[in-house]
Each structure stands twice: as C-alpha cells, then as structure tokens.
Amino acid sequence: MTNYQKEKPVQPPRDAQNRKDKKPSLPSYKRGPFTWLLIVAGLFILIMIVQKLQGVEEIFWTEFVEHVKNSHIDSVTVKDTEITGEFNETARSQREGSGSFVVYFNPDVQGRTLDKLLQENNVKYNIAPPRMWFWNLIGMILPIIILVGIFYFMFARNLRGGAGGMLMSFGRSRHKLQSKDRAKVTFEDVAGIEEAKEEVAEIIEFLKNPKKFQRLGGRIPRGVLLIGPPGCGKTLLAKAMAGQADVPFFSISGSDFVEMFVGVGASRVRDLFKQAKENSPCNIFLDAVDAIGRKRGAGFVGGGHDEREQTLNAILVEMDGFDTNDQVIVVAATNRADILDHALTRPGRFDRQVVVPLPDLKGRLEILNVHAKKIKMAPDADLQKVARGTPMFSGADLAAIINESALAATMTNKEHVETSDLEEARDKVRWGRARKSRVIDEKEKVITAYHEAGHTLVQSMLEEADPLHKVSIIPRGPMGGATFALPEKDRTMFTKRYCMALLQVCFAGRIAEEMFCDDISSGAQSDIQQATRIARQMILTWGMSKTLGPISYEPDTGLDNKLYFMPSEREYSEKTAEEIDNEVKRVTDETYKKAKELIEANKEKLEKIAKALLKYETLDADDVKVILDGGDLDKPTVGDLLAAEQAKTDQPEPQEEQQQ
Ligand code: ADP
Numbered sequence: 001m002t003n004y005q006k007e008k009p010v011q012p013p014r015d016a017q018n019r020k021d022k023k024p025s026l027p028s029y030k031r032g033p034f035t036w037l038l039i040v041a042g043l044f045i046l047i048m049i050v051q052k053l054q055g056v057e058e059i060f061w062t063e064f065v066e067h068v069k070n071s072h073i074d075s076v077t078v079k080d081t082e083i084t085g086e087f088n089e090t091a092r093s094q095r096e097g098s099g100s101f102v103v104y105f106n107p108d109v110q111g112r113t114l115d116k117l118l119q120e121n122n123v124k125y126n127i128a129p130p131r132m133w134f135w136n137l138i139g140m141i142l143p144i145i146i147l148v149g150i151f152y153f154m155f156a157r158n159l160r161g162g163a164g165g166m167l168m169s170f171g172r173s174r175h176k177l178q179s180k181d182r183a184k185v186t187f188e189d190v191a192g193i194e195e196a197k198e199e200v201a202e203i204i205e206f207l208k209n210p211k212k213f214q215r216l217g218g219r220i221p222r223g224v225l226l227i228g229p230p231g232c233g234k235t236l237l238a239k240a241m242a243g244q245a246d247v248p249f250f251s252i253s254g255s256d257f258v259e260m261f262v263g264v265g266a267s268r269v270r271d272l273f274k275q276a277k278e279n280s281p282c283n284i285f286l287d288a289v290d291a292i293g294r295k296r297g298a299g300f301v302g303g304g305h306d307e308r309e310q311t312l313n314a315i316l317v318e319m320d321g322f323d324t325n326d327q328v329i330v331v332a333a334t335n336r337a338d339i340l341d342h343a344l345t346r347p348g349r350f351d352r353q354v355v356v357p358l359p360d361l362k363g364r365l366e367i368l369n370v371h372a373k374k375i376k377m378a379p380d381a382d383l384q385k386v387a388r389g390t391p392m393f394s395g396a397d398l399a400a401i402i403n404e405s406a407l408a409a410t411m412t413n414k415e416h417v418e419t420s421d422l423e424e425a426r427d428k429v430r431w432g433r434a435r436k437s438r439v440i441d442e443k444e445k446v447i448t449a450y451h452e453a454g455h456t457l458v459q460s461m462l463e464e465a466d467p468l469h470k471v472s473i474i475p476r477g478p479m480g481g482a483t484f485a486l487p488e489k490d491r492t493m494f495t496k497r498y499c500m501a502l503l504q505v506c507f508a509g510r511i512a513e514e515m516f517c518d519d520i521s522s523g524a525q526s527d528i529q530q531a532t533r534i535a536r537q538m539i540l541t542w543g544m545s546k547t548l549g550p551i552s553y554e555p556d557t558g559l560d561n562k563l564y565f566m567p568s569e570r571e572y573s574e575k576t577a578e579e580i581d582n583e584v585k586r587v588t589d590e591t592y593k594k595a596k597e598l599i600e601a602n603k604e605k606l607e608k609i610a611k612a613l614l615k616y617e618t619l620d621a622d623d624v625k626v627i628l629d630g631g632d633l634d635k636p637t638v639g640d641l642l643a644a645e646q647a648k649t650d651q652p653e654p655q656e657e658q659q660q
C-alpha cells in the first residue's frame, strides 16, 4: 500500500483535552439507574436471607392439612391470609427442617374449611388482628413508587443530561456558559490559520470596544460563519475570539436543538439568546449549524423536519431582533456551507463567512509548535519533518500526534519526546497502533516484504515521484505494510508526469509480488483502487488524454438542488463512454509496463531491499539509499533490539510495561 496526500484523511479520535473542553463537568450526584437497581435487588436478597435465618419454612396448604390430620401440630396463629405455627415433638422427631412453618391460604377457598379442620383435629388456634389498612396500602403503593423511580432515573436523567435533571426544564437551553476567568483561549493557541484570524480580528475589536463602532454608525456583523473540515480549529477560533475580547462564551451544538419533542429546539434558542443578552457583551457559538440550518425543502429529509424549521426560524428571529445595544456576536460553525439555507447567510445574519481550511505545510508546523510547547521535546526533535509527512492532517490530528508522542515517550521512560516518538505517533494517529505482536505467517511476511520493496524501488528511482520517507512491513491497522512518501511541499497541482509516476509506484507492489513470489495477493487491493482513481481522474477531470482532449466528463456537481433529488446523469454518449474506458485501460497498461521494465532492470536491488526489510522491518530513506548505492546496512536488527529490551526488563529494578 502506498500513501499519498490524495487519500482522504481518517478522522482520528479527538485528543483528550478537547473532549474535556466540550463536555461540561458532570454534577457530583450521578448515581446511574443501574446502581439503584442493584441496591433494590440487594435489599430483596437481604430480606430473603433474614427469613431463612429465622428458620421459618413455607409449606403448601395440602401439606398443612396432612400435618394437621396426622396430629403434627398443636396450635397455630391465623393472621389475614397466613397461618404460622410450630410442629410438635412427634413431628420434629419424624421430619427434618426447622420447627416453625408458615402457610399462605385463600380465605375464600381454604378459609371456609379452616375452622372445621382445626376443630376436628383439636388444634388450638388464635386469630390475630388483621394488618392495618395503612400497611396494606403501603404494600400496594411501594412497588409502584419503585417502578416510577426506576423509569425516572433511566429516562428523565438521560434526556436532560444536565445538572438537576428535572422533567420540568425540558425547554431550557443546554448550552454551557464559559465564564471569563475559565481557562482562557487566546490567539496564541490558534496557529496555522492566519487569514481566518485576521478576518475575525474586527469582530473582536467590536466586542472589546463597541463605542468606537457606533460613533460612525456602521453596521456591525452579527453573525460569523466558520466553514471548514472537522478538527481544523473552528471551536478553538470561536473560543479564542471570546478570550481575546475577554467576554463570556456560550456554546451549543446544532444537534442539541433537534431533540425528541417538537418545539423544544425553538424554546432553547430563545432561552439561549435571552441569557446571552443578559450577559452581553458575549459570544454565542453554534456548533454544527447544518444540523438545523439545512436548506429548507432540499432533498428527502425525514422526520424532525418541522422541528428543524422551527428552530431555524427562532434563530433568525432572534438575530433580527438584536438592537444596537446588544453586543452579542453569534459564531456558527459548519463543514458543509453548501447545504445551508440561504436565509441563514443573508445580510444581517451570518453574512460574514470565514473559511477555516486544513493547514498547509507552514500551518502544520506552527500548530505542531503550539502544542509542542505543552510537552518536553528533545532539542533535536524534527517537527519540520513531521509537518512534511502529514499532508491533509487537521489541527486536531496534529494535536493528537503531539499528545500520543508524549505518551509513547513516557511509557518508554524517556527524558523527552524524540523524533522517533513523533513518527510512531503520526503513524498511529493515521493508521492505528502497530500490531507488533501479531504473529505473521512467514510466507505472508515475505510477500509483504517484496510488495513494499517494489513500491520503494520505483518510488526512489523515479525522479518525478515524491521522495521516499520510509518503508515498513510492521502491520498496522488493516494493512500488512506501508511505503511512505515525503513530499517537499503540499501539492495543489498534479502534473501529468507526476500522475504517471504515481501510477507506476502503485503498480510496483503487485509487479514485485508477481516476479519474486510466483503468486499474487490481495495486498494490492488499495494500490489498485488508488491507481484506478488517479487514472480516471486524469482522463475524466483533468483532460490529460490526447484522444479525448480537454473535455470534462465528470458529472456536474454544481451545488444546486438537483444534487439532492436525483443521481447525476451521464452527459456523454455510449461511444464516448467506451472510449473513456479504453483510455483508462491504456494509461493503466502503459504505466504498468513501464514499472515492470524498471523493476526488471533492477531486480537485484529490489531483492536486497526486500531482504533488508525482512531483517529490519523498517527502513528509512537513508537506509534505502545505502542499499541502492550497493552498500550494506549496519544497524541492529529487530531481534537484537528485542534482546536488548529483554535484558533491560530482566534487571531487578522495577520497570513499567513497554509500549510502542
Ligand atoms: P472544529 O471545531 O473545527 O471541529 P476544534 O476547534 O474542536 O475543531 O479543534 C479540536 C482541537 O484540535 C483543538 O482543541 C486544538 O487542540 C486542535 N486544533 C485544531 N486546529 C488548531 C489550530 N489551528 N491551532 C492549534 N490547535 C488546533
């Protein structure tokens, strides 16, 4: 498998810090419904045990009648529907068990014969006064109360989620108020999105100093829409705006509005704005507005439609209702600006739109630096290299890398985070933890080694391709191994030569398997997918085919409603479709052939790389260069490293578990 920036970024788990920001601290009183169930069950069991200890034996009516007839019982007490008493000496000598018994009977059935039975058999009996009605009532009501209580804890608390958890406060908004003095976020913490920062600077100025703006009578923007992929710092920027201006920060997510009950969303909106006005100047942050602000009537949207519309209307009404004295700025975030209702983006509403894009190389380095300040870095740790090796990573991904690297360094008892920790963290954030412990079938390992060696060879030998970063046959996530490229800059443009080189690198894995292993494997699946995607794009979108010429054959993805109603139609003839297929095939075949020739001419080199991979598992660009130049590698093998590690753990001093 090869790695290029064209690949879609995987959304990693957000770092713990962030998660902490988003969830408010729970109320200290948080006994779950199951705890209560356990307590009730425990009580029942306790009562049963106590009864057993008392040694009262429950017997059936028929048994009781037998005992009476056999003169096993001298006297009993009748109370309500139960008879209690003790067996006499005769009975005790004959039967095991405790001396006391209890019989439950139905007064309407057995009750009629009870009197007669006891008298005929000379059993003395006294009738205890019936239980008070009060206790009977309790006996009936208590189970109901318990049931209701359980339901309450299971549902009501979950619904409300917040402190108190009262059923009455359904309509109350669920936003979190961030007061001024709480962990303040400033522009210092936001990196790599300079343009966005500049654009919101004006609004911060307004929050800080509204008088200045009122003097000239200009209309202040009331709503700012932050548009960008997840994890790029929209929430962070909104928080920083509040932090810079030193005002409170309210945040609520669009999905909070769309609840179970119609009308709740709208009332939450009103509540939120009311509170905001009371706290003005302040900043309201609406996360994921697309959950409510979707184009009305667009597409087949199922239930909750009315609810959304009502909520949206409430927001619009509130925003229109601001007067010049309300210093409330509403910041909304979305990653799908194209599906937002136009009513939201009209002047006076969210008319200021700020794009928060994925960071570029420089931005990534800056974000890494911001987060690296919080941890101990080795002086020679190479953040520049990490920034280069992370195209398409979001700010959240980068924050996660720094965090993971610190964890990894801690687990191995290092003084500070080194470049190797950063590398490992990067791979882990993107592809999951290395599965070093997985027992790999020897044959599988050999195939993987040759496959990756093929990628590596072609990647390093083709001038047009990105330089090699490293190659590894340690399985990670779903993959058996990987070859990484290290682009010098982010590519915003793909040349035809670059694409052709890319295709050759993709095919090299499969070709190497074929040539050296006498068999082919499914490991080439993602390579083939990627190659096909590039080839199709070259021809359909980028007009790189001579035969078909510079015509776009892509379905028109204009952002009109059409998109939501019907699948896009093909806009060319059957014949052109055939030609397209032929062209894709031609480009594919051509690059496959070229790659094969290149590998054939460098068979020994590939063999050497594969052997080195089997020995060392991971090779970096320098290692590969040594091999390609005909040299021999001289570094400890995986086996040596493991032995060294083992020796370390065998030492008497206690050592924490090793983690990689
Ligand atoms: P979004 O709201 O766009 O989904 P967040 O603002 O919640 O993303 O970002 C999540 C985390 O990622 C932040 O708390 C921060 O730690 C990190 N992060 C994202 N973008 C940046 C950035 N530009 N500068 C610094 N840290 C960032």
Ligand code: ZN
Pocket: 001, 002, 451, 455, 509, 523, 524, 527
């Ligand atoms: Zn591959």
